[in-house]
Amino acid sequence: MAWEDELFAFLDDLEERAGALYDADRAPELADRERSEYQQVALSTRLMASVDLDLTLLVAGVGTLAGRLERVADGWCLLAGPAQDWIVRLAAIMAVEGASDRAVPEVAWSPVARLGLGSALRRLADAGERCVVHRLDGGRHDGALRRVGADFVEVLEGEPARVVLVAYDAVAAVQSREV
The missing domain is CATH 1.20.5 (Single alpha-helices involved in coiled-coils or other helix-helix interfaces)
Incomplete structure (x- = not known):
């Protein structure tokens, strides 16, 4: 060499x-x-990367929910279960199983994903569909959503029908179809 x-x-x-x-x-x-x-990295960004995955959510006031994550938006997500769909406030989620390891930053979200909880509740109110509003404290309101305010929703429940105002901050999840 x-x-x-x-x-x-x-x-x-x-x-x-x-x-x-x-x-x-x-x-x-x-x-x-x-x-x-x-x-x-926020929980919402991890959930956004988990859309179309089967997840298990532990939700305050409700318990364990399992289903396919169909949508994530500003402050809420839509979980499609076998017997009902759930609109879940992100603030009520205590634990998530099955989430993606990735995250999608909010700047990459579509404009539709920027719609708040009121938008999802207005859609249910427009449909006139019966639902169950589950509160963080475990209470619930069975009925139809009537109108949606800035920070509350009107639930028409009971016989004779009466209107109950439920603050968004008290809502854990809304079950769109009863089992």
């Missing part, structure tokens, strides 16, 4: 060692940066 080849081999070896030392030195910094960046 010529001395030039030995010199280049020696320099290549030094360069590889320097690269390995640099990588080893930066590994903790990169891991810390990754942890710091991950704290910006």
